[in-house]
Amino acid sequence: MKSQYLVKTYLYKIIVVMESRIKLRKIICLCICLAIGGMIYFGYLICALAPSTVHFHFKDNLGRPLPSNHTAMSYDYENDEATGSNDQRFDINAHDVMVFLHIQKTGGTSFGRHLVSDLDLQRPCSCQRKKKRCYCFRPNRHEVWLFSRYSTGWKCGLHADWTELTSCVHSELDKNEGHVQRRYFYISILREPLSRYLSEFKHVQRGATWRNSRHWCGGRTASPSELPKCYPGPYWRGVSLDEFADCPHNLATNRQTRMMADLSLVGCYNMSAMSTEQRNRMMLASAKRNLASMAYFALTEYQKIDQYVFEETFNMRFCVPFVQQNSTLSATALAMLTPAQLSKIQRLNALDKELYEFARSLMMR
Numbered sequence: 001m002k003s004q005y006l007v008k009t010y011l012y013k014i015i016v017v018m019e020s021r022i023k024l025r026k027i028i029c030l031c032i033c034l035a036i037g038g039m040i041y042f043g044y045l046i047c048a049l050a051p052s053t054v055h056f057h058f059k060d061n062l063g064r065p066l067p068s069n070h071t072a073m074s075y076d077y078e079n080d081e082a083t084g085s086n087d088q089r090f091d092i093n094a095h096d097v098m099v100f101l102h103i104q105k106t107g108g109t110s111f112g113r114h115l116v117s118d119l120d121l122q123r124p125c126s127c128q129r130k131k132k133r134c135y136c137f138r139p140n141r142h143e144v145w146l147f148s149r150y151s152t153g154w155k156c157g158l159h160a161d162w163t164e165l166t167s168c169v170h171s172e173l174d175k176n177e178g179h180v181q182r183r184y185f186y187i188s189i190l191r192e193p194l195s196r197y198l199s200e201f202k203h204v205q206r207g208a209t210w211r212n213s214r215h216w217c218g219g220r221t222a223s224p225s226e227l228p229k230c231y232p233g234p235y236w237r238g239v240s241l242d243e244f245a246d247c248p249h250n251l252a253t254n255r256q257t258r259m260m261a262d263l264s265l266v267g268c269y270n271m272s273a274m275s276t277e278q279r280n281r282m283m284l285a286s287a288k289r290n291l292a293s294m295a296y297f298a299l300t301e302y303q304k305i306d307q308y309v310f311e312e313t314f315n316m317r318f319c320v321p322f323v324q325q326n327s328t329l330s331a332t333a334l335a336m337l338t339p340a341q342l343s344k345i346q347r348l349n350a351l352d353k354e355l356y357e358f359a360r361s362l363m364m365r
């Protein structure tokens with residue numbers, strides 16, 4: 001009896017132990033499953049949040065230096081990634097230089113500040129207090145990687161355009177750093193043309209002139225007869241919108257197209273080199289081509305996308321997010337326009353409108 005009882009209790013204990021082992025095993029299994037599940041989930045979260053896997057169809061010639069044989073239309077960024085050929089990527093340690101083509105009143109000032117102050121770099125730009133100047137050197141060498149107002153200054157002229165930059169950046173950098181083979185990554189910002197035009201109008205009304213711009217093209221600056229001034233004195237302060245729009249030499253008109261185009265193709269500022277119609281057509285085509293072969297461009301109206309695309313293109317991160325400013329100024333200016341003024345300004349800036357639409361379709365593709 002007793003031995004039977006012992007055996008029973010023994011068996012019972014074994015069963016209990018086994019059950020608890022099974023329970024333990026189940027718990028361990030559950031834990032492991034949870035852990036793995038957690039890891040996968042967490043990993044998924046990270047991946048989902050990380051920009052690199054966000055499904056975002058953006059076909060641009062990302063990171064391609066200028067000049068390039070690939071146009072945005074033919075370049076397939078994803079395939080390039082897949083084959084692991086990254087040699088067109090911006091390399092801050094090599095001889096790659098980012099060149100910022102800053103068109104007036106496109107939000108380029110805040111973008112330019114982001115570039116010098118908010119990038120998470122191994123060697124951040126060192127900025128001097130008060131002076132609007134930063135030194136943006138490569139991590140390993142005393143060479144600049146950024147050509148912009150706040151890093152190098154207006155070395156190629158105040159708000160230098162495509163024509164001026166492409167004929168000047170290389171020799172300017174050579175002056176300081178000696179002759180080096182570099183790759184240039186052009187970047188720029190476009191803005192909705194009506195807002196930009198009105199913003200420039202307001203700026204000029206307040207006394208801005210940019211009269212120190214060189215308008216360099218074909219080996220010389222534009223002559224006063226090629227670019228007559230719209231106003232007699234040093235400023236055009238207090239100008240009315242109609243006066244502003246009626247000046248045929250006003251550089252605000254289609255400014256983005258002109259600054260993005262290769263002006264040597266249209267006889268520079270010599271208006272008698274070809275008909276106005278032909279000049280416009282060629283300038284717009286050139287502006288589109290140049291825009292499409294930029295390493296990067298932003299649109300003022302799409303700050304979040306701008307930031308994302310920049311970070312992906314250059315493999316750099318901003319510590320401070322871009323903020324979408326409400327364009328209050330041009331909104332009020334817009335509200336004060338008569339229908340006649342509105343249609344006049346739209347007609348005047350038809351090239352910029354087409355360029356902007358082209359840029360937007362490239363970005364949204």
Ligand SMILES: *[C@@H]1O[C@H](CO)[C@@H](O)[C@H](O)[C@H]1NC(C)=O
Nearest residue numbers: 066067068069070071074293
């Ligand atoms: C561009 O590529 C084509 C063929 O792919 C080639 O014939 C042409 O010479 C290239 N142009 C430049 C400027 O490299």
Ligand SMILES: *[C@@H]1O[C@H](CO)[C@@H](O)[C@H](O)[C@H]1NC(C)=O
Nearest residue numbers: 223226267270271272273274
């Ligand atoms: C402008 O172009 C016309 C026609 O090509 C030419 O005759 C004229 O000399 C040019 N003017 C200047 C200042 O180069």
Ligand SMILES: *[C@@H]1O[C@H](CO)[C@@H](O)[C@H](O)[C@H]1NC(C)=O
Nearest residue numbers: 322323324325326327328331
């Ligand atoms: C812009 O305007 C919208 C509504 O008009 C507002 O919700 C938003 O906070 C404004 N953004 C800024 C940066 O002022």
